[in-house]
Amino acid sequence: MRMRARVLTPFAIAAVLATAACGESGSSGNGSGGSDGGQASGSACAPIADDNLVVMEDDKELQAVDNIIPALETTYSEANPTAIDALNTVSEVLTTEDLVGLNAAVDVERQSVTDAAAAYVEENDLGSGVTGSGSVTVGAASFTESQILANVYAGALNNAGFTATVQTVGQREAYLPALQAGQFQVFPEYVGTVAEYLDGNPDEAVVSGDLDSSVEVLRGLGTPAGLTFGEPAEAEDSNAFAITVALQEELGGITTMSELAEACSDGSLILGATPECPTRPFCQIGLEDVYGFQFASLGDYDLGAATNQALIQGEISMAQVLSTDPILAN
Missing domain, CATH: 3.40.190.120 (Osmoprotection protein (prox); domain 2)
Structure with missing residues (x-):
């Protein structure tokens, strides 16, 4: 990338x-x-x-890729396939420059996370053309960028007909098992970081600077872990x-x-x-x-x-x- x-x-x-x-x-x-x-x-x-x-x-x-990618608990994603479609509308437009601007809107301009995310969802008409229903919880870590992304995901899901809420769920060591257990259903992840975490071998990297091959590796690691991944965004941290x-x-x-x-x-x-x-x-x-x-x-x-x-x-x-x-x- x-x-x-x-x-x-x-x-x-x-x-x-x-x-x-x-x-x-x-x-x-x-x-x-x-x-x-x-x-x-x-x-x-x-x-x-x-x-x-x-x-x-x-x-x-x-640098190994670390593009933003939606992660879903597999049982939920199989029962609600249009949820991935709604989240992929975010991936289709979200660039690194967009994410820099969103972070600056909150940390520099002092907008609220919800206001910055809502403006981005409206500007890009995220979730439009997708039809879904039912409640869904989007998890977020405790730092600004994750909070913004979770609210953007929730906005796209709401526009698609879902009833989405955001829940702060802590750090990866705590939230990933909770996601796998279905305690919440969606999380904004990072391709390289979550792939290395799921692989569990700190001595050998499983991702590279090639996005396509890295996403393929991630999906292979996600299947036995009960996780499904949508499409990656251009945006990467x-x-x-x-x-x-x-x-x-x-x-x-x-x-x-x-x-x-x-x-x-x-x-x-x-x-x-x-x-x-x-x-x-x-x-x-x-x-x-x-x-x-x-x-x-x-x-x-x-x-x-x-x-x-x-x-x-x-x-x-x-x-x-x-x-x-x-x-x-x-």
Whole structure:
């Protein structure tokens, strides 16, 4: 799954950084520590401070897909086949940019989850053309994005004739067994994350950067678990990497990770990422092995406001980000 390059505006940056300061934090977020890379032979990719950021396209599909996909308890889905049809109307239109905007509407603009979701359902006429009936409960985890998606799913189901309600059901370790047991019937899931959870082997990945093959694996894992999956959306919440627009322009307007790696072949690029990055195949290891990046150094930061601020202030050349972070809203 490839991502479009997206510009991060100064307003969105300021708003989200202020919001994040009031939220939960991880370790320190100070960027202290880090690991040294190789000796740089130039300064082509030295940090350039800028309020505007842009996400680089993962053109070699280093990141495993994590597209949004409706999960249903199989007994319910077999008895109510049009429920999947209604949920698939969401998947047909939901993009990563849409999800960024929905997250920003709630976390930055301070709209309620129900209002933001209802507006999206109405704007896209979700669930129209589908006929169903009966009550159905859509589960949601306790974070903003899951709450939004659950309400969007419920809106589509209601438009199709179902009577849908949303119930907050906690984290995956608690809600997945409850979904399998039919305590609620629908949940907005993530292809890669739920597939790896169902597989249960942390030492071997079962999904990749290929969406079709990953969904096939997921459905195979879902069948014995009593879960049925609809169609995946284009929208995905995945690991991504951003640079400042000033650096992008300095490098000739590049848009992909491959182009960035080539432009930074002098080893001058400074990466800001989580402390786990050096040992993760989707982070430093993969960036070096798949794209051929050479780093001058690696700075340790909490994912989110800390890495974003370090990039804006010119402390690092490239930051690890999440593809649906509300800071990406234009």
